[in-house]
Amino acid sequence: MREEDLEVALKVVIVGNGGVGKSSMIQRYCKGTFTRDYKKTIGVDFLERQIEVDGEEVRLMLWDTAGQEEFDAITKAYYRGAQACVLAFSTTDRDSFEAAHSWKLKVENECGEIPTVIVQNKIDLIDQSVVNPEEAELLARALGCRLVRTSVKEDLNVSAVFRHLAQRCLAELRDPREEDCAPEDYFSVRPPAMHHNALSISAFSPSHASKNHNGTIVLQPHKHKKKKNVLRNACRIL
Numbered sequence: 001m002r003e004e005d006l007e008v009a010l011k012v013v014i015v016g017n018g019g020v021g022k023s024s025m026i027q028r029y030c031k032g033t034f035t036r037d038y039k040k041t042i043g044v045d046f047l048e049r050q051i052e053v054d055g056e057e058v059r060l061m062l063w064d065t066a067g068q069e070e071f072d073a074i075t076k077a078y079y080r081g082a083q084a085c086v087l088a089f090s091t092t093d094r095d096s097f098e099a100a101h102s103w104k105l106k107v108e109n110e111c112g113e114i115p116t117v118i119v120q121n122k123i124d125l126i127d128q129s130v131v132n133p134e135e136a137e138l139l140a141r142a143l144g145c146r147l148v149r150t151s152v153k154e155d156l157n158v159s160a161v162f163r164h165l166a167q168r169c170l171a172e173l174r175d176p177r178e179e180d181c182a183p184e185d186y187f188s189v190r191p192p193a194m195h196h197n198a199l200s201i202s203a204f205s206p207s208h209a210s211k212n213h214n215g216t217i218v219l220q221p222h223k224h225k226k227k228k229n230v231l232r233n234a235c236r237i238l
Contacts, residue, residue: 008170012085015085016087019225025161027047076106088119093130117161118145132171
């Protein structure tokens, strides 16, 4: 098989409190749809979408996890093997903002340190905000993550979240020493138009092979990558 025929598969977990818009985010990204009706995720849901990043075909496998505490025992098993993480909180939910550091810790306990984006969703409701911009920026710096402000309803910056994570992981695949860009570098622009070529299936156990027989390269997290001591700082500021 030729190298140009290989595909990169990237497992991304989406975490955060219930009701912040995690399911709506991946529905918007993968299917281009949005609904106002809130339906609690039971355990884990799965969607995927294939995109092109820097000339590479990347298959994003998006794992939408329940945000309620009663599902912790189920969902944490699906963090394992993830190469990237979206950590979401809501502009109108103070509790979800204050829980961000604990969500990052849960993922790191299972995956180690992986590329992570903090998403402040529902910025279309900024007039009802209970989190000021400086607080969100301080949280992102403390956790060493990029902050992206989104509106799933308005389809603002949703694609930018996943494209950034794909670029980060490709950079690490090419050069494991590659570091994230400065956490103070924030997105504020509308992402490019979407291509709705997604497939929805039920949750399943992911493959951990580095290369599958069908030519898919599955990125593996760096097992020995040194963790940044940022969670203690996050707890201090919240």
